[in-house]
Amino acid sequence: MAGRRGQIIDLVRRQGFMTIEALAQQFGVTPQTVRRDINELADEGLVQRFHGGAGLPSSTENIAYSNRQVMNLDAKRKIAAEVAASVTDHSSLCINIGTTAEEVARALLDHKGLSVLTNNLHVASLMAGNEDFHVVVAGGLVRARDRGIVGEATIDLIRQFRVDIAIVGISAIDLDGTLLDYDYREVRVAQAIVEHARKVYLAADASKIGRRAMARMGHLEQIDILFTDRPPPEELCRVMENVGTELRVADEAVGGDGGPGDAEAGELEE
Template sequence: MTRAGNREAERHRAIVDLVQRDGFAAIENLSQQFAVTPQTIRRDINALVGQGLLRRYHGGAGLPSSIENIAYPARQILHLKEKQAIARLAATQIPDAASLFINIGTTTEEVAKALLGHRQLRVITNNLNVAALLAQKEDFEVIVAGGVVRTRDRGIVGEATLDLIRQFKVDFGIIGISGIDFDGTLLDYDYREVRVTQAIIVNSRRVLMVSDHTKFGRAAMVRVGSIAEIDLLFTDREPPAAMTTLLREAGGQLFVADS
């Protein structure tokens, strides 16, 4: 990538971070902050809207709808280094010969990659991407849930998925999440996916949640549960104080990865 291309990519990441932090960013303010023309910022916003990362509004850009998630390919590269650092840290808490659930998500995919150095894991998943990754290991046993395969992310949902999850009680449930409200409510977009995540939480002895900082305060429509149900939270920045208090009052632990 050229130097100009690197600058543009860095500016795009910074714009997304600003919008996720503040909920909205005006073109004029962005132009001043990055010392570029308003036309350049408009092109940046158009590109980010095209990737599903932002939503265009009059005079600026805001977050995508609370009823629709960012496109999966865009999520796979968004904050990738942070997700990889989170995944490496989470993997250190999983011993060899453990049983675990792994749900749908780009960060949980990174956890699956970080677990390839482990031995004799037994993994139940509704994530075909995770299943394909872990099936490389001959000493792993990978069980794939039945149900409806979503073409957009190769996740599996539905009643058959729930039936399989409920047959197991595993050592660890590794879950991702789309948003954590400031009151500690865990949020997601698809009620069918939420039901699977809820079943994973109930049927895991310890629940590990992997979530980068952009999920703090992010809106999504469907309630999964509470941060108080999480045993170990892995992220890349300190959460807002209220979230941390709720987690620790419930006996949960916070792990902040150095990305």
């Protein structure tokens, strides 16, 4: 029993979220047995209970960057491909901090004529490799742990531009639609990015849904399209329907009439 629960903790830490069904299949036990395991682990603070599964426990700090790079990597790549398919050549973009954002940057490398504003040095380095791209780095304080750039100087520069599409990641999405993160400085930059874009695409794998964090970035009502890898809980789907946020599930894009060509393409506007 202890061995199985230890393995559940390990799977949740590596994947970010595991469904009850997947865990039951993994260990050859009933869903009821998995629920009991999850309940006991949650009572000890080792995992967090969610509808249909278990995720990482709530925290005031995010997981280490090196761990986040490999967590849910397949899901992030599928999401990134879906986002990239919704961006036309010669668009102007703003891409923020996060490992999902970095996968989106990779997926965009075959596009033509993109103008990119970013506060993510990993994204800047990736996209500068395409000589057909125009890349602007929003200067400020560089965080050693993930090469993200934050601070007042970053916000001031972002406010000088207006882009076709903001592509943002997030650490947590509450089931009432609130968007949450761990670093208040990062949140302030993300808010500026959202405010200065014609359209906002949120890229977040399913492990972020129902997760908790302290700093409020905004609400799904500010998001045009949520790109994820699994259908969200019904509660969140109702919120999205009420506020008009389109849902795109990787490999099975749903909802709305949107798609490639939705946003007007153009250079960064100062």
